Amino acid sequence: MAKEATIPMLTPARLRFASRWLADQDAELKRVLDEYGYPDLWNRVPGFSTTVHIILEQQVSLASANATFHRLECKLEGSVTAAGLLNLTEEELKSLGFTRQKILYSRLLAEQIVSGDFSFEPLSHLSDESVREALTKHKGIGNWTADIYLSECLLRCDILPRGDIGVQEAFRVLKGLQQRPTHEELEQMTKHWRPWRSVGTRMLWHYYLNRRKQG
Numbered sequence: 001m002a003k004e005a006t007i008p009m010l011t012p013a014r015l016r017f018a019s020r021w022l023a024d025q026d027a028e029l030k031r032v033l034d035e036y037g038y039p040d041l042w043n044r045v046p047g048f049s050t051t052v053h054i055i056l057e058q059q060v061s062l063a064s065a066n067a068t069f070h071r072l073e074c075k076l077e078g079s080v081t082a083a084g085l086l087n088l089t090e091e092e093l094k095s096l097g098f099t100r101q102k103i104l105y106s107r108l109l110a111e112q113i114v115s116g117d118f119s120f121e122p123l124s125h126l127s128d129e130s131v132r133e134a135l136t137k138h139k140g141i142g143n144w145t146a147d148i149y150l151s152e153c154l155l156r157c158d159i160l161p162r163g164d165i166g167v168q169e170a171f172r173v174l175k176g177l178q179q180r181p182t183h184e185e186l187e188q189m190t191k192h193w194r195p196w197r198s199v200g201t202r203m204l205w206h207y208y209l210n211r212r213k214q215g
Contacts, residue, residue, distance in 0.1 A: 007125070015039070018157070046149075050153055056097075058102070058144070058145065075092070144161055157196055160201060168180040170204035
């Protein structure tokens with residue numbers, strides 16, 4: 001996995017610049033910016049704890065995942081570590097809201113960290129594709145989980161998360177499409193967002209969440 005010397009990261013200033021830039025490129029994103037303002041940075045702390053949280057978010061509502069993760073934090077007295085998670089039994093994890101599959105995924109990842117076979121620290125120096133490759137080697141971490149880690153933990157600028165229903169649905173509504181685009185279709189239709197697709201994604205989330213609030 002080849003290292004890159006300097007990899008640009010999203011910052012609040014870059015987020016605002018890119019939001020305005022995207023609004024100039026895309027009339028529908030301009031509507032989002034004009035109506036709802038700038039999106040959040042949605043930055044998360046890199047490492048094991050956040051990755052477990054993202055695993056919990058797979059194919060469930062954010063509210064449900066957040067509730068399970070909060071119970072896990074309380075159980076581990078505020079610090080979700082690999083060693084701490086491995087000290088919990090399967091029954092304890094189930095009682096917190098983990099499914100059998102997510103127990104397996106989280107435990108396997110924790111074992112890799114405790115054994116020293118994997119570390120999150122080097123990922124910040126790797127290219128997007130190398131990070132994706134390093135993460136998806138782990139059972140239960142697919143492209144969506146890796147892309148969310150890249151976009152929100154490593155704050156990479158040009159990530160279009162694969163299989164994100166919120167992104168696909170927001171894009172469908174915003175563009176007046178009859179059905180949600182596939183990831184491949186979405187990639188084609190957002191080529192003009194490069195190199196700021198992570199910001200375009202945040203603008204779509206921003207739009208999606210605000211519309212839900214409005215009912």
